[in-house]
Every structure is written in C-alpha cells, then in structure tokens.
Amino acid sequence: MTEYDAIVYDLDGTLVRLDVDWGAVRERTETVLTDRDIAVGAADIWTIRELAADHGVLDRVDEIIAEFEREGARNGTRLSLAEELPHTVPVGVCSLNAEGACRIALEHHGLDGHVDAVVGRGTVDTVKPDPGPLLAALEQLGVGPEDALFVGDSDTDRVAAERAGTAFEWVGDRTER
Numbered sequence: 001m002t003e004y005d006a007i008v009y010d011l012d013g014t015l016v017r018l019d020v021d022w023g024a025v026r027e028r029t030e031t032v033l034t035d036r037d038i039a040v041g042a043a044d045i046w047t048i049r050e051l052a053a054d055h056g057v058l059d060r061v062d063e064i065i066a067e068f069e070r071e072g073a074r075n076g077t078r079l080s081l082a083e084e085l086p087h088t089v090p091v092g093v094c095s096l097n098a099e100g101a102c103r104i105a106l107e108h109h110g111l112d113g114h115v116d117a118v119v120g121r122g123t124v125d126t127v128k129p130d131p132g133p134l135l136a137a138l139e140q141l142g143v144g145p146e147d148a149l150f151v152g153d154s155d156t157d158r159v160a161a162e163r164a165g166t167a168f169e170w171v172g173d174r175t176e177r
Contacts, residue, residue, distance in 0.1 A: 004167065006143040007087055008134060010152035011095035011120075014171050015082045016105045018097065020072035028068075029061045062098070062122065069101035078109040080175055081151070085114040092117035092137035096156065099123045117141050129156045131164035138166070 012018045022045060029048050030040050038055055040048055045065070052061035085091065091114055095102050099120030106112040117140035119133045126132040138148050150161040153171045161168035 004089060004149040005147040006090045006092065006138065006141045006149075008092040008094050008117075008137050008141070008148060008150045008166075009081070010150075010154070010157045010171075011093050011102050011105060012076075012097055013153035014079065014151060015085075015093070015111060016073075016076045016078055016109055018069060018072035018101065018105060019075040019077070020068050025065055025068045028064045032057055032060050032064065066098035066101060066122070069097050070104055073097075073101040073105035074108055076105055076108070078111075079171075081171055082109060082111055084174070085111055087114070090116045090141040090143065092119065092141050094128070094134045094137040094150065094160070095120045096127055097121060129159035129163065131160055134160045134164045134166060138164070 009015050026045050026048065029045060033040050033048065033051055036055065036057065038051060040051060043051065049058065049061055052058045093102055093115055097120050099118060099122050102118050102120040106115055117137045119137040121127055124132050124136045134150060135145065138145055145165040149167045149169060150157065151169050151171060151174060152158065158168050
C-alpha cells in the first residue's frame, strides 16, 4: 500500500476533527496576558502563545489550550482518512495539539492501537513548522526522514516535512483516490 517505511499523520483535520471552540480558547489565553498588562491586539492563538513564552507564562497558556483540546478530543469526529489504518508499516502522529489531547482522540476513535508514536505539543520543546516534532516521531518509529511520508492538512505540516527532509502529501490528495 505504501512505498515508505513509515507514515506520520497530523491529527486535527487529518485523522480526526477536534471540537474546539478556538474563539473561547483565544479569549481565555488573552486574559492571561492582559491581566499582566501585555497587549495582544488581534493576535491569533499561536501568536498569543509566542507572546506568553516571551513573558514567562507559556505554561499557563499551554494548559488552557490543552484543556480545550482534551475536551475537543472527546467530542471530535473521526475523518475519512482514518479508514486507511492500520498500515503494514509503522504509523505516527505529529500534531500541534497537546500530546494528551492526541492520545484521547486516538483512543476515543479506536485508532490508538494502530499508532506507534505520538508527538504533540509539549512532547518536544518546539512546534511545527519546526521539524523537531516530526523528527522526534520518526525517531520513535525507528525510520529516517527520507524513508517516511508525512500526511497533513496545513502549510505548517508541509513546511515541517520539507524542513525535516520528509515526503509530504495533502489529506485531500489521499482522500480523492
């Protein structure tokens, strides 16, 4: 089924759709910063996260995001690409979502037995598009970047794969087969 020695998937928007109210997440994380007189303006959640890191409150902001993600994982929906699993090669997940939320979603949708490695936000010190999380997943799978495929739904996923030296495929390209 595959010409690769391993396949790594993004999670949200790829295998499952987490049911997260990102507006509420932004509101709660913004409060952490504004309570400390840190202006966030129209910043998106990931820029708020960077501001939080710059001001020493990243742990608090990440816990708020993870809380919403864990709940969203319990209420999310399984996507059609999940029907590809299992594979005959090792499978990993590499996500911007918190690792705990990834594990909840995989278990909730009966995919955890088909996934050999899970790397989420907090597993390593960096997040996509930095290649570190993808490389960590590949290391857990025992496969080099040149022998793996990363499947995702965002430009962040594509850039992470490019930086890691890993082949990339869009979710839509796989589901249109």
